[in-house]
Amino acid sequence: MKITNRSLHRDFAYFYVGLIIAFSFSGIILNHRQDWYPMDYTYENQDVELSLPEDAKNITKEFLIEQTKGLNVKYDGHRVRNEKLRIYFKDNAVLDADLKTGKGSLEFKRKVPIIGHSMYLHKSTNSFWIWYSDIFGLAMLLIAITGILIPVGKNGFSKRGWKLAIVGMLFPILFLVLFS
Template identity: 70%
Template sequence: MYKITNRNLHRDFAYFYVGLIIAFSFSGIILNHRQDWYPMDYTYESEEVAIALDASTTDISQEYIEAFSKEWDVEYDGHRVRDNTLRVYYKDNVILDVDMKTGNGLLEYKRKVPFIGHTMFLHKSTNSFWIWYSDIFGAAMLLIAITGMLIPNGKNGFKSRGWKFAVAGILFPLLFLILYA
């Protein structure tokens, strides 16, 4: 007969969510270092291009971009102008960056990094089903943390010394927020 105890709840929820714990751990670490390495995608092919831009930054339209993009066999998906750079997004993860002053640019064909890039997709997903599943996962992580604290008894238990570590673990991020946020 199955008896509901802190140890059993902790173990079973941890077993069930171990894959997601690992995936979110990897992607969370990588998101922390995305300025150095962003594996959502990598460039597998690139091509230097020169475009004769005769429009001002306010006159750039989808039609204008589609006209000079025909030679690359790509489908327009959006664009933006920032800091004198035109960035054009095409379907199938193709990106064009063009210097608005010179017309010189780089057309990049990108792919998602296997496994790691896919875990980041999960971490950043806005799909409503996945948001609910992630919320349930967050609640399960709370359950895992709480039941994990309550498993040990005696001199190493939460009441004896575990609460000190828990307070330190809570104070550290709070201190960081106060000093750096």
């Protein structure tokens, strides 16, 4: 079997087509996460009222575990920001409360099927997945390079393709220069 640019390009593209689609889809969603974050959705919501201390420095893990005892949740962390308290619980529950009034809302969340899971792949910090993603990145380079070398003649890379490639590279470069 003779290995050519065309066969290498085709086989790598076939092998990675699922991951290309998943990363493309989840990347678009992540670009718009401030407008719509479909990693999870709220399936239950209940109003709560906490008795919070006046000084936010007194809000500790132990204090919050005691305050949320009757809510049937397990403490996993918290943060205080802009007069708001957010408490994270295991099993994907979150409580947001106003620091002054103690009034808030406890939300129980579930991962959105398929979309939420593909976003997890995009954001994963698992060391195996990072290595696999790095290999995928190299494969994408191979797919791109072999893809530009397949056409020949007047529409080939050496005649016309390099001009389009330079124009295509200008967009990310301009973005970096203007907005970073």
